[in-house]
Amino acid sequence: xxxxxxYLLKHAQLRLAELTGPALAPYGIDGRELAVLAVLETGPGAxxxxxxxxxxxxxxQEAAQRLRIDRxxxxxxxxxxxxxxxxxxxxxxxxxxxxxxxLTPRGRDTxxxxxxxxxxxxxxxxxxxxxxxxxxxxxxxxxxx
Amino acid sequence: xxxxxxYLLKHAQLRLAELTGPALAPYGIDGRELAVLAVLETGPGAxxxxxxxxxxxxxxQEAAQRLRIDRxxxxxxxxxxxxxxxxxxxxxxxxxxxxxxxLTPRGRDTxxxxxxxxxxxxxxxxxxxxxxxxxxxxxxxxxxx
DNA sequence: TATTGTTATACTCTATAACTATA
DNA sequence: TATAGTTATAGAGTATAACAATA
Numbered sequence: 611x612x613x614x615x616x617y618l619l620k621h622a623q624l625r626l627a628e629l630t631g632p633a634l635a636p637y638g639i640d641g642r643e644l645a646v647l648a649v650l651e652t653g654p655g656a657x658x659x660x661x662x663x664x665x666x667x668x669x670x671q672e673a674a675q676r677l678r679i680d681r682x683x684x685x686x687x688x689x690x691x692x693x694x695x696x697x698x699x700x701x702x703x704x705x706x707x708x709x710x711x712x713l714t715p716r717g718r719d720t721x722x723x724x725x726x727x728x729x730x731x732x733x734x735x736x737x738x739x740x741x742x743x744x745x746x747x748x749x750x751x752x753x754x755x
Numbered sequence: 756x757x758x759x760x761x762y763l764l765k766h767a768q769l770r771l772a773e774l775t776g777p778a779l780a781p782y783g784i785d786g787r788e789l790a791v792l793a794v795l796e797t798g799p800g801a802x803x804x805x806x807x808x809x810x811x812x813x814x815x816q817e818a819a820q821r822l823r824i825d826r827x828x829x830x831x832x833x834x835x836x837x838x839x840x841x842x843x844x845x846x847x848x849x850x851x852x853x854x855x856x857x858l859t860p861r862g863r864d865t866x867x868x869x870x871x872x873x874x875x876x877x878x879x880x881x882x883x884x885x886x887x888x889x890x891x892x893x894x895x896x897x898x899x900x
Numbered sequence: 901t902a903t904t905g906t907t908a909t910a911c912t913c914t915a916t917a918a919c920t921a922t923a
Numbered sequence: 924t925a926t927a928g929t930t931a932t933a934g935a936g937t938a939t940a941a942c943a944a945t946a
Binding site: 684708 | 907
Protein backbone atom coordinates (compact mmCIF):
# COMPACT_ATOMS: atom_id res chain seq x y z
CA UNK A 611 0.00 0.00 0.00
CA UNK A 612 1.23 3.43 -0.90
CA UNK A 613 2.59 5.71 1.78
CA UNK A 614 2.12 8.72 -0.47
CA UNK A 615 0.27 11.49 1.29
CA UNK A 616 -1.95 12.07 -1.73
CA TYR A 617 -3.01 8.44 -1.79
CA LEU A 618 -3.63 8.36 1.95
CA LEU A 619 -5.70 11.55 1.97
CA LYS A 620 -7.76 10.45 -1.00
CA HIS A 621 -8.58 7.01 0.35
CA ALA A 622 -9.18 8.21 3.89
CA GLN A 623 -11.73 10.59 2.39
CA LEU A 624 -13.34 7.78 0.37
CA ARG A 625 -13.61 5.53 3.43
CA LEU A 626 -15.07 8.31 5.53
CA ALA A 627 -17.61 9.12 2.81
CA GLU A 628 -18.76 5.49 2.91
CA LEU A 629 -19.86 6.18 6.49
CA THR A 630 -21.12 9.75 6.29
CA GLY A 631 -23.16 9.17 3.12
CA PRO A 632 -25.50 6.56 4.64
CA ALA A 633 -25.54 8.48 7.94
CA LEU A 634 -26.88 11.58 6.18
CA ALA A 635 -29.20 9.79 3.75
CA PRO A 636 -32.20 9.83 6.13
CA TYR A 637 -32.02 13.63 6.14
CA GLY A 638 -31.94 13.92 2.35
CA ILE A 639 -28.61 15.73 2.13
CA ASP A 640 -24.96 14.90 1.53
CA GLY A 641 -21.82 16.11 3.26
CA ARG A 642 -21.29 19.09 0.98
CA GLU A 643 -24.82 20.30 1.57
CA LEU A 644 -24.40 19.93 5.34
CA ALA A 645 -21.28 22.08 5.07
CA VAL A 646 -23.28 24.78 3.30
CA LEU A 647 -25.95 24.69 5.98
CA ALA A 648 -23.26 24.98 8.64
CA VAL A 649 -21.59 27.98 7.05
CA LEU A 650 -24.95 29.71 6.62
CA GLU A 651 -25.75 29.25 10.29
CA THR A 652 -22.43 30.73 11.32
CA GLY A 653 -23.06 34.10 9.69
CA PRO A 654 -20.39 36.70 8.97
CA GLY A 655 -16.99 35.94 10.42
CA ALA A 656 -16.65 38.87 12.78
CA UNK A 657 -19.60 37.60 14.76
CA UNK A 658 -18.29 34.11 15.50
CA UNK A 659 -18.28 34.81 19.23
CA UNK A 660 -21.71 36.43 19.10
CA UNK A 661 -23.43 33.16 18.23
CA UNK A 662 -25.12 31.66 15.18
CA UNK A 663 -26.62 34.02 12.65
CA UNK A 664 -25.29 37.12 14.29
CA UNK A 665 -24.07 39.90 12.01
CA UNK A 666 -26.65 39.38 9.28
CA UNK A 667 -27.09 36.85 6.52
CA UNK A 668 -24.39 35.73 4.09
CA UNK A 669 -24.47 36.28 0.34
CA UNK A 670 -23.96 33.32 -1.97
CA GLN A 671 -20.47 34.47 -2.79
CA GLU A 672 -19.51 34.84 0.86
CA ALA A 673 -20.74 31.31 1.53
CA ALA A 674 -18.78 30.05 -1.48
CA GLN A 675 -15.58 31.70 -0.30
CA ARG A 676 -15.87 30.18 3.17
CA LEU A 677 -16.04 26.71 1.67
CA ARG A 678 -13.57 27.47 -1.11
CA ILE A 679 -15.94 26.42 -3.83
CA ASP A 680 -16.75 28.27 -7.03
CA ARG A 681 -19.60 30.79 -6.95
CA UNK A 682 -21.26 29.06 -9.94
CA UNK A 683 -21.19 25.80 -7.99
CA UNK A 684 -22.80 27.57 -5.06
CA UNK A 685 -25.69 28.68 -7.29
CA UNK A 686 -26.56 25.05 -7.98
CA UNK A 687 -26.16 24.04 -4.33
CA UNK A 688 -28.44 26.82 -3.10
CA UNK A 689 -30.92 25.86 -5.83
CA UNK A 690 -30.99 22.33 -4.47
CA UNK A 691 -31.21 23.34 -0.81
CA UNK A 692 -33.95 25.86 -1.59
CA UNK A 693 -35.93 23.19 -3.47
CA UNK A 694 -35.63 20.99 -0.36
CA UNK A 695 -36.96 23.82 1.79
CA UNK A 696 -33.78 24.07 3.86
CA UNK A 697 -32.63 27.58 2.89
CA UNK A 698 -34.30 30.72 1.58
CA UNK A 699 -33.13 33.46 -0.77
CA UNK A 700 -34.27 37.05 -0.35
CA UNK A 701 -32.90 40.38 -1.52
CA UNK A 702 -29.98 41.47 0.63
CA UNK A 703 -30.79 44.57 2.67
CA UNK A 704 -28.18 47.11 1.66
CA UNK A 705 -26.87 45.59 -1.59
CA UNK A 706 -29.44 44.56 -4.14
CA UNK A 707 -26.85 42.64 -6.18
CA UNK A 708 -26.65 40.06 -3.42
CA UNK A 709 -28.94 37.35 -2.20
CA UNK A 710 -29.35 37.02 1.54
CA UNK A 711 -29.27 33.27 2.05
CA UNK A 712 -30.64 31.97 5.33
CA LEU A 713 -31.59 28.70 6.97
CA THR A 714 -35.28 27.90 7.23
CA PRO A 715 -36.51 26.33 10.48
CA ARG A 716 -36.40 22.99 8.70
CA GLY A 717 -32.86 23.77 7.53
CA ARG A 718 -31.87 24.40 11.15
CA ASP A 719 -33.35 21.06 12.23
CA THR A 720 -31.59 19.27 9.38
CA UNK A 721 -28.29 20.90 10.26
CA UNK A 722 -28.62 19.82 13.90
CA UNK A 723 -29.72 16.24 13.19
CA UNK A 724 -27.33 15.77 10.27
CA UNK A 725 -24.52 17.09 12.43
CA UNK A 726 -25.22 14.49 15.09
CA UNK A 727 -25.29 11.78 12.41
CA UNK A 728 -21.95 12.87 10.99
CA UNK A 729 -20.46 13.04 14.47
CA UNK A 730 -21.35 9.38 14.85
CA UNK A 731 -19.89 8.49 11.45
CA UNK A 732 -16.65 10.28 12.29
CA UNK A 733 -16.43 8.44 15.60
CA UNK A 734 -16.86 5.12 13.80
CA UNK A 735 -14.26 6.13 11.25
CA UNK A 736 -11.75 6.98 13.99
CA UNK A 737 -12.66 4.10 16.28
CA UNK A 738 -9.37 2.30 15.64
CA UNK A 739 -7.36 5.23 17.00
CA UNK A 740 -6.66 6.38 20.51
CA UNK A 741 -8.45 9.57 21.53
CA UNK A 742 -5.12 11.37 21.48
CA UNK A 743 -4.32 10.25 17.95
CA UNK A 744 -7.80 11.13 16.75
CA UNK A 745 -7.72 14.67 18.10
CA UNK A 746 -4.16 15.16 16.91
CA UNK A 747 -5.20 14.11 13.42
CA UNK A 748 -7.88 16.79 13.40
CA UNK A 749 -5.51 19.42 14.77
CA UNK A 750 -2.77 18.63 12.29
CA UNK A 751 -5.15 18.65 9.33
CA UNK A 752 -6.57 21.98 10.49
CA UNK A 753 -3.09 23.47 10.32
CA UNK A 754 -2.57 22.15 6.79
CA UNK A 755 -5.83 23.37 5.29
CA UNK B 756 -13.44 27.17 9.12
CA UNK B 757 -15.01 23.77 9.41
CA UNK B 758 -13.53 21.19 11.76
CA UNK B 759 -15.36 18.42 9.93
CA UNK B 760 -13.05 15.58 9.02
CA UNK B 761 -14.49 15.39 5.51
CA TYR B 762 -13.81 19.06 4.90
CA LEU B 763 -10.31 18.83 6.31
CA LEU B 764 -9.36 15.76 4.29
CA LYS B 765 -10.76 17.21 1.08
CA HIS B 766 -9.04 20.56 1.39
CA ALA B 767 -5.77 19.08 2.59
CA GLN B 768 -5.82 16.99 -0.56
CA LEU B 769 -6.58 20.04 -2.72
CA ARG B 770 -3.75 22.02 -1.19
CA LEU B 771 -1.31 19.14 -1.58
CA ALA B 772 -2.34 18.72 -5.22
CA GLU B 773 -1.49 22.37 -5.83
CA LEU B 774 2.10 21.45 -4.97
CA THR B 775 2.43 17.96 -6.48
CA GLY B 776 0.82 18.94 -9.78
CA PRO B 777 3.43 21.52 -10.76
CA ALA B 778 6.19 19.33 -9.28
CA LEU B 779 5.24 16.46 -11.60
CA ALA B 780 4.44 18.58 -14.66
CA PRO B 781 8.02 18.49 -16.01
CA TYR B 782 7.77 14.71 -16.19
CA GLY B 783 4.47 14.75 -18.07
CA ILE B 784 2.49 12.78 -15.51
CA ASP B 785 0.12 13.46 -12.63
CA GLY B 786 -0.07 11.94 -9.17
CA ARG B 787 -2.44 9.15 -10.14
CA GLU B 788 -0.16 8.07 -12.97
CA LEU B 789 2.83 8.11 -10.64
CA ALA B 790 0.92 5.82 -8.30
CA VAL B 791 0.33 3.38 -11.15
CA LEU B 792 4.02 3.39 -12.06
CA ALA B 793 4.87 2.74 -8.42
CA VAL B 794 2.52 -0.20 -8.09
CA LEU B 795 3.82 -1.71 -11.32
CA GLU B 796 7.39 -1.52 -10.08
CA THR B 797 6.50 -3.25 -6.85
CA GLY B 798 5.30 -6.43 -8.53
CA PRO B 799 3.22 -9.14 -6.86
CA GLY B 800 2.74 -8.67 -3.15
CA ALA B 801 4.49 -11.80 -1.92
CA UNK B 802 7.75 -10.51 -3.33
CA UNK B 803 7.84 -7.19 -1.48
CA UNK B 804 10.99 -8.22 0.36
CA UNK B 805 12.58 -9.63 -2.76
CA UNK B 806 12.88 -6.22 -4.40
CA UNK B 807 11.19 -4.36 -7.25
CA UNK B 808 9.70 -6.38 -10.04
CA UNK B 809 10.28 -9.72 -8.37
CA UNK B 810 7.59 -12.33 -8.72
CA UNK B 811 6.57 -11.49 -12.28
CA UNK B 812 4.56 -8.70 -13.83
CA UNK B 813 1.13 -7.52 -12.69
CA UNK B 814 -2.05 -7.76 -14.72
CA UNK B 815 -4.15 -4.64 -15.20
CA GLN B 816 -6.70 -5.92 -12.76
CA GLU B 817 -4.12 -6.64 -10.08
CA ALA B 818 -2.76 -3.13 -10.48
CA ALA B 819 -6.29 -1.72 -10.25
CA GLN B 820 -7.02 -3.65 -7.05
CA ARG B 821 -3.84 -2.39 -5.39
CA LEU B 822 -4.89 1.20 -5.99
CA ARG B 823 -8.58 0.54 -5.37
CA ILE B 824 -9.63 1.95 -8.70
CA ASP B 825 -12.01 0.39 -11.19
CA ARG B 826 -10.56 -1.95 -13.82
CA UNK B 827 -12.17 0.11 -16.60
CA UNK B 828 -10.42 3.19 -15.25
CA UNK B 829 -7.16 1.27 -15.29
CA UNK B 830 -7.62 0.52 -18.99
CA UNK B 831 -7.59 4.23 -19.77
CA UNK B 832 -4.65 4.91 -17.46
CA UNK B 833 -2.54 2.16 -19.01
CA UNK B 834 -3.54 3.48 -22.45
CA UNK B 835 -2.18 6.89 -21.49
CA UNK B 836 1.01 5.59 -19.90
CA UNK B 837 1.65 3.30 -22.87
CA UNK B 838 1.18 6.22 -25.29
CA UNK B 839 3.75 8.13 -23.24
CA UNK B 840 6.17 5.21 -23.53
CA UNK B 841 6.28 4.62 -19.77
CA UNK B 842 4.72 1.14 -19.61
CA UNK B 843 4.32 -1.80 -21.99
CA UNK B 844 1.61 -4.39 -22.43
CA UNK B 845 2.40 -7.93 -23.51
CA UNK B 846 0.56 -11.23 -23.26
CA UNK B 847 0.82 -12.64 -19.76
CA UNK B 848 2.87 -15.84 -19.71
CA UNK B 849 0.55 -18.46 -18.27
CA UNK B 850 -2.83 -16.74 -18.68
CA UNK B 851 -3.62 -15.33 -22.08
CA UNK B 852 -6.62 -13.42 -20.74
CA UNK B 853 -4.28 -11.10 -18.87
CA UNK B 854 -1.94 -8.37 -19.94
CA UNK B 855 1.48 -8.32 -18.34
CA UNK B 856 2.02 -4.63 -17.67
CA UNK B 857 5.58 -3.54 -17.04
CA LEU B 858 7.61 -0.37 -16.72
CA THR B 859 9.77 0.60 -19.67
CA PRO B 860 13.25 1.96 -18.91
CA ARG B 861 11.82 5.43 -19.42
CA GLY B 862 8.96 4.54 -17.08
CA ARG B 863 11.50 3.57 -14.44
CA ASP B 864 13.32 6.87 -14.85
CA THR B 865 10.07 8.80 -14.65
CA UNK B 866 9.04 6.92 -11.51
CA UNK B 867 12.35 7.72 -9.84
CA UNK B 868 12.47 11.40 -10.83
CA UNK B 869 8.77 11.96 -10.25
CA UNK B 870 9.08 10.32 -6.86
CA UNK B 871 11.84 12.73 -5.87
CA UNK B 872 9.71 15.65 -7.07
CA UNK B 873 6.70 14.51 -5.04
CA UNK B 874 8.89 13.94 -1.98
CA UNK B 875 9.84 17.60 -2.23
CA UNK B 876 6.25 18.70 -2.66
CA UNK B 877 5.19 16.69 0.38
CA UNK B 878 7.97 18.21 2.44
CA UNK B 879 6.82 21.70 1.44
CA UNK B 880 3.24 20.77 2.26
CA UNK B 881 4.24 19.55 5.72
CA UNK B 882 6.80 22.26 6.39
CA UNK B 883 4.63 23.92 9.04
CA UNK B 884 4.61 20.78 11.17
CA UNK B 885 7.19 19.28 13.46
CA UNK B 886 8.84 16.11 12.17
CA UNK B 887 6.98 14.15 14.83
CA UNK B 888 3.60 15.53 13.80
CA UNK B 889 4.35 14.95 10.13
CA UNK B 890 5.27 11.31 10.58
CA UNK B 891 2.38 10.74 12.97
CA UNK B 892 0.00 12.16 10.38
CA UNK B 893 1.25 9.63 7.85
CA UNK B 894 1.04 6.77 10.32
CA UNK B 895 -2.45 7.64 11.46
CA UNK B 896 -3.74 8.02 7.91
CA UNK B 897 -2.19 4.67 7.00
CA UNK B 898 -4.20 3.03 9.74
CA UNK B 899 -7.42 4.63 8.49
CA UNK B 900 -7.07 3.71 4.84
C1' DT C 901 -15.62 49.79 -14.07
C1' DA C 902 -16.33 46.17 -10.69
C1' DT C 903 -19.28 42.85 -8.37
C1' DT C 904 -23.26 39.40 -7.83
C1' DG C 905 -26.00 36.06 -9.51
C1' DT C 906 -27.04 33.30 -13.35
C1' DT C 907 -26.79 30.22 -17.46
C1' DA C 908 -24.52 27.52 -20.88
C1' DT C 909 -20.88 24.77 -21.65
C1' DA C 910 -17.03 21.71 -21.09
C1' DC C 911 -13.79 18.99 -18.73
C1' DT C 912 -12.15 15.45 -15.31
C1' DC C 913 -12.87 11.47 -12.71
C1' DT C 914 -15.31 7.57 -11.98
C1' DA C 915 -18.63 3.75 -12.35
C1' DT C 916 -22.06 0.53 -14.82
C1' DA C 917 -23.38 -2.49 -18.53
C1' DA C 918 -22.38 -5.18 -22.26
C1' DC C 919 -19.21 -7.34 -25.44
C1' DT C 920 -14.89 -10.62 -26.67
C1' DA C 921 -11.54 -13.85 -25.70
C1' DT C 922 -9.83 -16.88 -22.81
C1' DA C 923 -9.93 -20.14 -18.70
C1' DT D 924 -19.47 -20.45 -15.70
C1' DA D 925 -16.09 -17.24 -14.39
C1' DT D 926 -12.37 -13.94 -15.35
C1' DA D 927 -9.57 -10.17 -18.03
C1' DG D 928 -9.65 -6.66 -21.06
C1' DT D 929 -12.24 -3.47 -23.68
C1' DT D 930 -15.77 -0.07 -25.25
C1' DA D 931 -19.71 2.88 -24.86
C1' DT D 932 -22.12 5.51 -21.92
C1' DA D 933 -23.62 8.15 -18.05
C1' DG D 934 -23.23 10.42 -13.77
C1' DA D 935 -20.88 13.38 -10.31
C1' DG D 936 -18.23 17.40 -9.37
C1' DT D 937 -16.09 21.34 -10.86
C1' DA D 938 -14.50 25.30 -13.63
C1' DT D 939 -14.63 28.93 -17.54
C1' DA D 940 -16.94 32.37 -20.31
C1' DA D 941 -20.48 35.43 -21.11
C1' DC D 942 -24.59 38.03 -19.79
C1' DA D 943 -28.00 41.08 -16.90
C1' DA D 944 -28.66 43.76 -12.88
C1' DT D 945 -26.68 46.61 -9.60
C1' DA D 946 -22.98 49.21 -7.26
